[in-house]
Amino acid sequence: xxxxxxxxxxxxxxxxxxxxxxxxxxxxxxxxxxxxxxxxxxxxxxxxxxxxxxxxxxxxxxxxxxxxxxxxxxxxxxxxxxxxxxxxxxxxxxxxxxxxxxxxxxxxxxxxxxxxxxxxxxxxxxxxxxxxxxxxxxxxxxxxxxxxxxxxxxxxxxxxxxxxxxxxxxxxxxxxxxxxxxxxxxxxxxxxxxxxxxxxxxxxxxxxxxxxxxxxxxxxxxxxxxxxxxxxxxxxxxxxxxxxxxxxxxxxxxxxxxxxxxxxxxxxxxxxxxxxxxxxxxxxxxxxxxxxxxxxxxxxxxxxxxxxxxxxxxxxxxxxxxxxxxxxxxxxxxxxxxxxxxxxxxxxxxxxxxxxxxxxxxxxxxxxxxxxxxxxxxxxxxxxxxxxxxxxxxxxxxxxxxxxxxxxxxxxxxxxxxxxxxxxxxxxxxxxxxxxxxxxxxxxxxxxxxxxxxxxxxxxxxxxxxxxxxxxxxxxxxxxxxxxxxxxxxxxxxxxx
Ligand SMILES: Nc1ncnc2c1ncn2[C@@H]1O[C@H](COP(=O)(O)OP(=O)(O)O)[C@@H](O)[C@H]1O
Ligand SMILES: Cc1ncc(COP(=O)(O)O)c(N)n1
Numbered sequence: 001x002x003x004x005x006x007x008x009x010x011x012x013x014x015x016x017x018x019x020x021x022x023x024x025x026x027x028x029x030x031x032x033x034x035x036x037x038x039x040x041x042x043x044x045x046x047x048x049x050x051x052x053x054x055x056x057x058x059x060x061x062x063x064x065x066x067x068x069x070x071x072x073x074x075x076x077x078x079x080x081x082x083x084x085x086x087x088x089x090x091x092x093x094x095x096x097x098x099x100x101x102x103x104x105x106x107x108x109x110x111x112x113x114x115x116x117x118x119x120x121x122x123x124x125x126x127x128x129x130x131x132x133x134x135x136x137x138x139x140x141x142x143x144x145x146x147x148x149x150x151x152x153x154x155x156x157x158x159x160x161x162x163x164x165x166x167x168x169x170x171x172x173x174x175x176x177x178x179x180x181x182x183x184x185x186x187x188x189x190x191x192x193x194x195x196x197x198x199x200x201x202x203x204x205x206x207x208x209x210x211x212x213x214x215x216x217x218x219x220x221x222x223x224x225x226x227x228x229x230x231x232x233x234x235x236x237x238x239x240x241x242x243x244x245x246x247x248x249x250x251x252x253x254x255x256x257x258x259x260x261x262x263x264x265x266x267x268x269x270x271x272x273x274x275x276x277x278x279x280x281x282x283x284x285x286x287x288x289x290x291x292x293x294x295x296x297x298x299x300x301x302x303x304x305x306x307x308x309x310x311x312x313x314x315x316x317x318x319x320x321x322x323x324x325x326x327x328x329x330x331x332x333x334x335x336x337x338x339x340x341x342x343x344x345x346x347x348x349x350x351x352x353x354x355x356x357x358x359x360x361x362x363x364x365x366x367x368x369x370x371x372x373x374x375x376x377x378x379x380x381x382x383x384x385x386x387x388x389x390x391x392x393x394x395x396x397x398x399x400x401x402x403x404x405x406x407x408x409x410x411x412x413x414x415x416x417x418x419x420x421x422x423x424x425x426x427x428x429x430x431x432x433x434x435x436x437x438x439x440x441x442x443x444x445x446x447x448x449x450x451x452x453x454x455x456x457x458x459x460x461x462x463x464x465x466x467x468x469x470x471x472x473x474x475x476x477x478x479x480x481x482x483x484x485x486x487x488x489x490x491x492x493x494x495x496x497x
Pocket of ligand 2: 021
């Protein structure tokens, strides 16, 4: 008696799908690709190994097929314990393996069986013994969907490989009629601008067009597609719906494959291309690197150099401080907005304290440095430009976008402050020592690090579109920071608006 007979069947939150296939230690094809494909479609993946394959993006080096008794033990270990909603069969290797899998299918009768009749890898290496072809033909009659490429279709029918798409579709019809399986005919091996596939059964042909992606990242495409279809089918009404969805996903995965930088031959596809924020670098580090040019531009500004060595004329410094005070009064409102939108009490407190601190600094600047009627003018164009950007994000953006927009003011000042402090050395007698000490202070660096952490956390909660808006808001703020440091050489006296 199996344990499954003792335990009542529970409703499953995810489709439980099993891959029976060979391995690829570089993760592009075989069970490794299948498991990624299952996960990419929200299914719970399992795998039984038919053959161990030493391969990479250049080709197959060696194949080891374990004894079929061990294969049977793996298969039974799964089916004795787990309800299998769908099975995907890939590389079988030998006739004995194909027959063992067929016998297991007869014993367990999985409700969805997808057979990828793997014979030759993209690299040209054989993955199926010639004397196993007949056993695979028999297996086709036990499958619900079979997914041959053009050469495999020819072998399954005992006919030459089709050279045109209409010929291939006719062959697929013959296979569907003779086997009773639905055929997913794959057109990846055709020449031309398209890479069409077709779902063919005894009475209907549904063609699915797709553009051919100009790439060498096609290792494991057949594995990934058949696995995706197997994962989807239990929760889709028919084969055409499941295949259409899987193919759209695969075309995107092929297009994103090269960016993975895996291997120097025919590389794998990116199974997770549709979830670009999954595994992405933390927002703060990513945005910081993308702003490298803007940050570098800051270092060469006469204002920054003059601040560091103390040669900046005092009127210019005061003009800057006056604009800074006007800026801080508005920046404080945007930090208060971040506090208002914050997802938890810790974040709410951090932004509220930041908001209050801005107002304190602004008051302090006026009292200490800008006493007298001279510095009462309005905000200039550079200041209003920055403030308008921040207030715009605060008005229409989500918490994550507001946090991204305010972040550069923390991190760029902490960075510049620390570097000016290092360059200035001893601040005794330095005309701008108080300013340098404020932003070079480790406490300010700590606040910048905490603001970055909160931006990282916010970015983890959002989708790709919002993350892109976060990045845009951040980089716009960085550009405004550069302009702000540069304003002293642009206009003197400051132009009021
Ligand atoms: N360059 C490409 N651009 C877009 N789709 C492709 C490309 N190459 C293959 N495909 C698609 O990948 C899937 C696998 O196709 P194919 O290469 O024919 O099978 P196999 O990987 O089994 O040899 C099919 O859906 C096919 O249309
Ligand atoms: C274990 C295993 N199974 C299948 C393939 C075919 O892969 P491709 O889709 O590149 O032809 C492979 N290379 N390795």
